[in-house]
Structure formats: C-alpha cells, structure tokens
Amino acid sequence: MPRLTKCYPRAMTNLVPSSCQVIENSGYGADKFTMVRNNDGTGSLKIVQPLDYEDTLQSNGFRFRIQVNDKGEDNDNDKYHVAYSWVVVKLRDINDNKPQFERPNIEVSVYENAEVGKSLETFKATDPDQGGKSKVKYAIDRTSDRKRQFSINQEGTVSIQRNLDREETPRHQGGGILLVLAQEGTPRHQVLSSGTRGLTRTGGRVAQEGTPRHQVKVLAIDDGVPPKTATATLTVIVQDINDNAPTFLKDYRPVLPEHVPPRKVVEILATDDDDRSKSNGPPFTFRMDPNADDIIRASFKVEHDQKGANGDGMAVVSSLRSFDREQQKEYLIPIVIKDSGNPAMSGTSTLTVVIGDVNDNKMQSGAKDIFVYNYMVSACSQPDRGRAGGWELLTWDKTTPSCSGQNYPLLLAT
Ligand SMILES: [Ca+2]
Ligand SMILES: [Ca+2]
Ligand SMILES: [Ca+2]
Ligand SMILES: [Ca+2]
Structure with missing residues (x-):
C-alpha cells in the first residue's frame, strides 16, 4: 500500500x-x-x-x-x-478510465454500390473521468481501413468515404481445416467441394468462399493526459451487385489442323466474379457476337450447351469448313457470354483459333508463344520441316528466293 x-x-x-x-x-x-x-x-x-x-x-x-x-x-x-x-x-481525479462504448460490436449490411457519403451506424462512447465531463473524440483505426473507405464524424457516425467493391473486399474465412480431394481421372470441369466453408475448385480455378466484409475498428479517445482509448468494431458486410460480366475461364488457344473437314474445335467455359449464390454468375449463355464479320460467321459456329460445365453452361465452337494455314494462320472469334443476374451482364471475349500445320509431328494443343526465329541456312537447299533445337518448325517463310547461305526467318512454336 x-x-x-x-x-x-x-x-x-x-x-x-x-x-x-x-x-x-x-x-x-x-x-x-x-x-x-x-x-x-x-x-x-x-x-x-x-x-x-x-x-x-x-x-x-x-x-x-x-x-x-x-x-x-x-x-x-x-x-x-x-x-x-x-x-x-480529498481525492484528486486522474484519467484512469477509458471511454466506454454503448455498443462495442455493430454489424451492418450494405450493397457494394452504396453511394459515397451514406451513413452506416452511429457509435456512442462516454467517459466517467472528470466527473463524467471528459470529452470523447472518434477516429477510425486506419490499419483496419487501409483504403480509407470509411470516415467517422465527431457524433460517432460512420459513413462511406470511398466506393465499396464486393469483389475487392476481403473474404471472411471460416475456421477449421479444409481438405479438397480430387481423384485421378476426375473430369477437369467437375466442381470439387469440401462440404465446408473454404475453397472450391472449379475447372482448375480456385475461388475463395466466405462473406466479403470489412472489420472497421472505431476508436474513442478521451481528453485526459495522457489520453486513453477504447475500441469498437463495425462489421460491414458487402452485398453483391451484378456488376461484372462473365469472361472465359482461361486463355483458350485451340489449334485446328489445316485441311480437315468441319469438326469440333474447343469447349469454352466461363467465370464471373459476382456472387453465384445471388444468381449474378452462372448459368451462362454463349453465342457468337452477331457483329462478327462474314468470314468468321462462315467459318465457325458457336453453340450454347446449357447442360455443360455441370449446368453452368458452356460453348462448343466448331469449324464449318477446312482451312489453309498459308492463307491465314489464326482466326479471332468474338463470343458473347451473358450471366443470370437481374439485370444480366454480358461481355464479349475473343477466342483465338490457330490453324495448325499438317505434318508428321502431331501438334500440341494449347501451343502458346509463336515468334520469329532467325535460322541460319548454310546451304542452297531449304531445311527440312522438323525439329530445330527443341522447337517445332511450323512454317518455312522464305523471304529471299536466292541461294547464298543467308538468314531465313522461320516460324517456330513450342
Ligand atoms: Ca478517461
Ligand atoms: Ca478518474
Ligand atoms: Ca459484384
Ligand atoms: Ca456477373
């Protein structure tokens, strides 16, 4: 004592x-x-x-x-x-009490397109020091709001200061351990679900589940010397608006061999950043962009398969004729994908179909980087088609017909 x-x-x-x-x-x-x-x-x-x-x-x-x-x-x-x-x-007062919030935990729900300036909730804190006359100031702990999307005034009212975006909002992760099991031979597009909150793998894409929410820390600071601070939490659950159009699930780059009869070229799946549980994503509908030029419309068809991708819908792209690589090496097919939102969002993604050379070496599907490679030809004869240094020779593009041991640009692909 x-x-x-x-x-x-x-x-x-x-x-x-x-x-x-x-x-x-x-x-x-x-x-x-x-x-x-x-x-x-x-x-x-x-x-x-x-x-x-x-x-x-x-x-x-x-x-x-x-x-x-x-x-x-x-x-x-x-x-x-x-x-x-x-x-x-006689007792002398010291600042030995921190402010007390009437409600230290408040949860609100707001649509992601809520306007800037909208008031969300009001916090009230009082401080018993100075005979109950201690003044309290409010602030937001910026470590809990790094994008400065929220503000608080001196009445304790929290407002939206910058636009919210559900798709940019951190997900609240559920507790527990998550195990996703996949069997060898499982179809690539099958949805694997753990049955608990956590990760879902769809067609090779890992999506985080959980409710997008902000946990904003609200501070009440008294006027003592030194001041004392109390903390409350405002949980802002951000509700989805259908503000994203679907896009291709991945960068499809099918290779269609030249000189073959019409055939199926590729199946296209889509993805959508919005909340599928709110029907702002799948099922998707696919069609060729009606503004596609005549050559494309005469060369390819895009069919919508509503049962594809486990009911999410997919597009089946087929050729309608045969192609000659010497004529044109690739075709760009604009495909419109629409989601199920209300109102729906639709967007156009472009599929690149590469016309592949027919030769003894089977083309690898999904060939990517095509670039010009200088290949030294030292004799008067053209090099044989085949492999050169691990690269597969696609095309012999002779620019100089003369025969004097010079550089010929060659198109090669992995
Ligand atoms: Ca105090
Ligand atoms: Ca006191
Ligand atoms: Ca959204
Ligand atoms: Ca959407």
Whole structure:
C-alpha cells in the first residue's frame, strides 16, 4: 500500500508518539486508511483500500479521526498521553478510465454500390473521468481501413468515404481445416467441394468462399493526459451487385489442323466474379457476337450447351469448313457470354483459333508463344520441316528466293 502522507496535527507535536492509529468507525474513509509509525517517531497514513474518484461516495473525500499516544498502546485512556485529530483526505481525479462504448460490436449490411457519403451506424462512447465531463473524440483505426473507405464524424457516425467493391473486399474465412480431394481421372470441369466453408475448385480455378466484409475498428479517445482509448468494431458486410460480366475461364488457344473437314474445335467455359449464390454468375449463355464479320460467321459456329460445365453452361465452337494455314494462320472469334443476374451482364471475349500445320509431328494443343526465329541456312537447299533445337518448325517463310547461305526467318512454336 502506498504511503499517503507523513503528518501530525499541531496538537500532537508535543508528544513523542509511541503508537498511532486510525480510530475505527470514526468517519467516512476510516476503513480505507491505517497509521504506521516511522523510525523517526513520526507517523504516516497508509491507504489500505482502493480509492476511486469515480465512486460518487468518495469523490467528496474522507473525514475520520486518528489517535496518538506517547506511552504505548496500553495507555489509550490516559488523557495526558493521548491526542486526537480529524483527518480530511480529498481525492484528486486522474484519467484512469477509458471511454466506454454503448455498443462495442455493430454489424451492418450494405450493397457494394452504396453511394459515397451514406451513413452506416452511429457509435456512442462516454467517459466517467472528470466527473463524467471528459470529452470523447472518434477516429477510425486506419490499419483496419487501409483504403480509407470509411470516415467517422465527431457524433460517432460512420459513413462511406470511398466506393465499396464486393469483389475487392476481403473474404471472411471460416475456421477449421479444409481438405479438397480430387481423384485421378476426375473430369477437369467437375466442381470439387469440401462440404465446408473454404475453397472450391472449379475447372482448375480456385475461388475463395466466405462473406466479403470489412472489420472497421472505431476508436474513442478521451481528453485526459495522457489520453486513453477504447475500441469498437463495425462489421460491414458487402452485398453483391451484378456488376461484372462473365469472361472465359482461361486463355483458350485451340489449334485446328489445316485441311480437315468441319469438326469440333474447343469447349469454352466461363467465370464471373459476382456472387453465384445471388444468381449474378452462372448459368451462362454463349453465342457468337452477331457483329462478327462474314468470314468468321462462315467459318465457325458457336453453340450454347446449357447442360455443360455441370449446368453452368458452356460453348462448343466448331469449324464449318477446312482451312489453309498459308492463307491465314489464326482466326479471332468474338463470343458473347451473358450471366443470370437481374439485370444480366454480358461481355464479349475473343477466342483465338490457330490453324495448325499438317505434318508428321502431331501438334500440341494449347501451343502458346509463336515468334520469329532467325535460322541460319548454310546451304542452297531449304531445311527440312522438323525439329530445330527443341522447337517445332511450323512454317518455312522464305523471304529471299536466292541461294547464298543467308538468314531465313522461320516460324517456330513450342
Ligand atoms: Ca478517461
Ligand atoms: Ca478518474
Ligand atoms: Ca459484384
Ligand atoms: Ca456477373
């Protein structure tokens, strides 16, 4: 217990005290203090019970009696050797309380297209120090709002300061361990689900589940020196609006061999960033863009298969004629994909079909980088088609007909 003070009333100074004590039940606060005798013969008042200015009974202070005698404790009744005094103790306020929120956890739900300036909720905090008159200021802990999407005014009202975007909002992850099991030979587009919250794998794409939400930390700071701070949490659940059009699930790049009869070229799946549980994503519908040029429309067809991709819908792209790579090496097919939102969003993605060379080496599907490679031809004969340094020779594009050991640009592909 801290020593409060070392003092003796003037009436006692002619005594050389051998004992001193607070008289029990002598006044308010008598139970909160005790007297101790110091080595130099003086006495000190010690605090033995917690004091609290915010306790309305205590804020006016204490008043009780102490007694000193100079002949040992046996002589309490000897009036020549005993002196009494009233002691008045006043409490001084310190800033020992942080503000208190009426509601420290509030959850709100808002659509991602809510306008800037919209008020979400009002927090109220009070502080018991300074006789309840301590002023509280509000702020947002910016580590919980790094994009500064929220603001708070001095009435404690939180508003939207910058546009929310559900698709850019962190997902709340459920607890527990997630295991996704896939069997060898599982169709590529099969949806694997763990049955718990967590990850879903669709056609090779990993999507995070969970509700997009912000956890905004609201601070209430009092005006003490030093100030004390309390924290509340505003959970902002961001609801989906259908504001994304579907796109190709991946970068399809099918190779169609030249000089073959009409055939199926590729199956196309789509993806959509919006909330599929709100029907803002699949099922998708596919069609060739009606603005595709005549050559494309005469060369390919795009059929919608609504049962494809486990009911998400897919496009089947087929050729309608045969092609000659010498004529044109690739075709760009614009495909319109529409989602199921209300209103629906649709977007056009472009499929590149590469016309492949027919040769002994079977083309690898999904060939990617095609670039010009300088191949040194040292003799007068053209090089045979085949492999050169690990690259497959696609086309021999002779630009100079002369025969004098020079560089011929060659088109190669992996
Ligand atoms: Ca305070
Ligand atoms: Ca206080
Ligand atoms: Ca959205
Ligand atoms: Ca959508």
